[in-house]
Amino acid sequence: MKWMKAIANGALFLLSGLGCLTVASDQYKETRMRVLIVDGFSNHDWEATTQLIRDVLSADEHIQIDVATVPDQATEDWSNWLPEFSEYVVVVQNTNDINDKDKPSWPRAAQVAFEEYMFNGGGMLVFHSGNNAFPEWEEYNKMIGLGWRNKHFGKAIVIKDGEPVVIPAGEGSNTSHGRRIDALLTRIGEHPIHAGLPQQWLAADLEVYRYARGPAKNLQVLSYAEDLKSKLSFPIEWTVQYGAGCIYNSTYGHYWHNLDEPPAGARCIAFRTLMPRAIHWLAKQPVSVEVPTNFPSAEAISLQGEGRLRELPTFILF
Numbered sequence: 001m002k003w004m005k006a007i008a009n010g011a012l013f014l015l016s017g018l019g020c021l022t023v024a025s026d027q028y029k030e031t032r033m034r035v036l037i038v039d040g041f042s043n044h045d046w047e048a049t050t051q052l053i054r055d056v057l058s059a060d061e062h063i064q065i066d067v068a069t070v071p072d073q074a075t076e077d078w079s080n081w082l083p084e085f086s087e088y089v090v091v092v093q094n095t096n097d098i099n100d101k102d103k104p105s106w107p108r109a110a111q112v113a114f115e116e117y118m119f120n121g122g123g124m125l126v127f128h129s130g131n132n133a134f135p136e137w138e139e140y141n142k143m144i145g146l147g148w149r150n151k152h153f154g155k156a157i158v159i160k161d162g163e164p165v166v167i168p169a170g171e172g173s174n175t176s177h178g179r180r181i182d183a184l185l186t187r188i189g190e191h192p193i194h195a196g197l198p199q200q201w202l203a204a205d206l207e208v209y210r211y212a213r214g215p216a217k218n219l220q221v222l223s224y225a226e227d228l229k230s231k232l233s234f235p236i237e238w239t240v241q242y243g244a245g246c247i248y249n250s251t252y253g254h255y256w257h258n259l260d261e262p263p264a265g266a267r268c269i270a271f272r273t274l275m276p277r278a279i280h281w282l283a284k285q286p287v288s289v290e291v292p293t294n295f296p297s298a299e300a301i302s303l304q305g306e307g308r309l310r311e312l313p314t315f316i317l318f
Contacts, residue, residue, distance in 0.1 A: 027284070037054070037068070091124050125282060184226070185236055210234055269292060
């Protein structure tokens with residue numbers, strides 16, 4: 001296989017850019033960062049997921065949350081749906097059209113407005129299955145870097161000996177994942193989102209995506225974990241620069257239908273720490289979210305509402 005290394009100072013930049021810079025603001029402590037959650041359709045429980053996002057982010061006094069729900073595509077309201085993206089520092093993308101025979105989408109006018117918002121400096125947090133969405137939307141693929149796609153769609157990335165390696169389109173397999181596991185994450189380099197975190201920790205009930213695919217341009221891998229089936233390591237968190245805009249993408253946050261209570265992955269202390277940290281960074285503000293004392297270690301996960309630690313499952317491999 002003709003795999004290609006693309007390393008720069010411990011991070012992966014397939015096309016190097018200036019990066020997303022944190023800008024200190026004198027008004028930071030006095031103003032709230034306006035965040036917009038976009039939802040309305042998904043193969044996951046998008047309503048419960050939106051509530052989860054609100055619950056996690058509302059604990060941060062710096063963040064103010066609004067929600068824009070995409071109307072039913074069969075209605076007149078759909079064609080008129082056009083949020084004022086420019087009023088927000090970050091958009092949380094919680095829509096997904098995968099496996100939907102009706103293929104819901106955003107109206108084209110909203111797509112164009114979002115492209116302009118992002119290119120001119122906006123921020124996007126791609127929430128879990130959001131990177132499964134919109135393979136036909138060219139600019140969205142550039143924004144997310146890697147997504148749930150077939151093997152011929154674009155590049156994939158694996159981590160070998162701690163270094164990101166590019167796999168060309170057509171090699172490897174389609175994007176997929178095995179059962180959710182308590183996955184051992186290893187971070188790469190030093191990034192503001194990870195400041196003060198351990199080098200490794202266990203992420204509860206996580207999906208490790210095998211061979212996420214895409215343009216993979218201006219992309220930096222932040223952390224990775226091993227897939228139990230292939231024994232290869234794949235990205236879990238990554239960032240992308242799109243014009244002046246910044247994107248944070250990860251497989252954290254799975255929330256399926258008909259669950260009586262939030263799953264372990266939604267209660268994972270690492271997930272609940274990383275999401276507001278990512279929001280701060282995307283908003284180009286100092287990442288002021290402290291690392292909690294019950295942040296998971298490399299030996300045990302930590303769940304909200306269940307004390308500090310849970311015994312390590314036997315299927316975790318080191």
